[in-house]
Amino acid sequence: MQIAPSLPGTPAHRLDPDARGVGPGAAPRAAAGTADERLAARGAPAARAPLTRGLKDFDPTRQSGVAGAQLAGVFLDRLQQGLQALRQHYSAQLGADPAQPGASAAGADVLRAGLRAGWSQRERATAGALDAQLRVGEPGQARQDFRVRGLSRAALSAGAREVLTVVTGNAPAPLTATVDPELPVSANLRRLDQALAPVGIRVRADSAGEPVFSVPEAEWPRFQDRILIKGEGRRFPDGQAQPVRTPALPPVLGEAVFEAPGAEPAALREALDRVTVGIAAVAGAQQRAQALLLEQQQGLAQAGGAAVTTPERARALADGFARRLSEAGYARFEAVAPTVAGISRERVRSLLG
Incomplete structure (x- = not known):
């Protein structure tokens, strides 16, 4: 007996008749009776x-x-x-x-x-x-890759040290990360990744060393151009957090x-x-x-x-x-x-x- 595959490209599932006790090699079923009688008929239970x-x-x-x-x-x-x-x-x-x-x-x-x-x-x-x-x-x-305007490799490598406060709609509280140009870009990306990971945003470098941000693809509409960042007047303005542009990276098949x-x-x-x-x-x-x-x-x-x-x-x-x-x-x-x-x-x- 076969069950048609539920997913394209997957083989049909075959039911093992021996496993169900109905095939040629299956042991005969015990006769009807009480549980004690059936147990006695079978003898001592096997391990x-x-x-x-x-x-x-x-x-x-x-x-x-x-x-x-x-x-x-x-x-x-x-x-x-x-x-x-x-x-x-x-x-x-x-x-x-x-x-x-x-x-x-x-x-x-x-x-x-x-x-x-x-x-x-x-x-x-x-x-x-x-x-x-x-x-x-x-x-x-699946994840959606995007950039954050103002957080490029050049921006992370120049200027002064700055504490960034990031606000997203799904964060219970603002997230903070310190950008320090005296550190390697990779170290600053790790700081950003650790700070933003609780809300599902991950950060890495692409082949050119530029920061790439990503979120679960299904949640992309909640993040697209809805991320707010407050700085200390260096890379981002001080005061109230401002929305930043988050352009999506183009797909492989453009x-x-x-x-x-x-x-x-x-x-x-x-x-x-x-x-x-x-x-x-x-x-x-x-x-x-x-x-x-x-x-x-x-x-x-x-x-x-x-x-x-x-x-x-x-x-x-x-x-x-x-x-x-x-x-x-x-x-x-x-x-x-x-x-x-x-x-x-x-x-x-x-x-x-």
């Missing part, structure tokens, strides 16, 4: 086998990692197919007779519309496991990829170059998703062969399971499905004594 499925194998982080990599991988595969088709179409327009149906501008319009529609569903299709920078993580962990180019060969070549760059970016993300999936699956396999669950580990697993169940949306299903898979009625009875 219980260690748990090899269910909560023993429940690892919230790795289960989420597997789910995120699978969802992102399916989405990236479809995205790559669309980009490849668009590149072939542009190549045909440049190298073939424009009068041919396969090289028509209308055909390119259809491909671009499909790509745009697919990209707009990225967050929903991957359950928040893939962000606009094509970083792969756990479901619901809007230009979905826009129609001109009919001139030069414009088509530029469009072809943009699509080629997008194909390379998606290919890199596909490799990262595959590597993450293999890593998490190996970790789960090692956990499945671990020693018998101790009471301490059982409590920790139960606590983690309860936390997952308290979360809304996909996390709830993602916690329950792998945990209850393969738990038979006979196993439940044996556990309940």
Whole structure:
């Protein structure tokens, strides 16, 4: 018996007939009677086998990692197919007779519309496991990168020491961080990161050393241009905290990829170059998703062969399971499905004594 997969790209789940006591290799069920009679008929109870499925194998982080990599991988595969088709179409327009149906501008319009529609569903299709920078993580962990005007690498490296007070809508109290130009930029970024982490804002440096701020993608509307900063009259004015601009970093697939180019060969070549760059970016993300999936699956396999669950580990697993169940949306299903898979009625009875 098979159960159809609930997620695209995942294999069907097969119920093990032996595990349920109905298959060819299953032991016959005890005859009806009282519990004592059934126990006497079976003889002395055998030692219980260690748990090899269910909560023993429940690892919230790795289960989420597997789910995120699978969802992102399916989405990236479809995205790559669309980009490849668009590149072939542009190549045909440049190298073939424009009068041919396969090289028509209308055909390119259809491909671009499909790509745009697919990209707009990225967050929903991957359950928040893939962000606009094509970083792969756990479901619901996608983040939105942005800058903060006035907090550049140059601003952190020059001027005098200054205490910054940051106000956000979700902070119970103002947050403070001290910027000291005599320290390395990396040290100042760590100070900002530690000060802003309680409200979900993280800070890091990009490849050029410029500060990059990020928040959970789902919460971006609450932060966009709604952060207020008060300084000491050096980088930011003293007195009342003032709103600062927080421009979002552009996504890997910029809007230009979905826009129609001109009919001139030069414009088509530029469009072809943009699509080629997008194909390379998606290919890199596909490799990262595959590597993450293999890593998490190996970790789960090692956990499945671990020693018998101790009471301490059982409590920790139960606590983690309860936390997952308290979360809304996909996390709830993602916690329950792998945990209850393969738990038979006979196993439940044996556990309940």
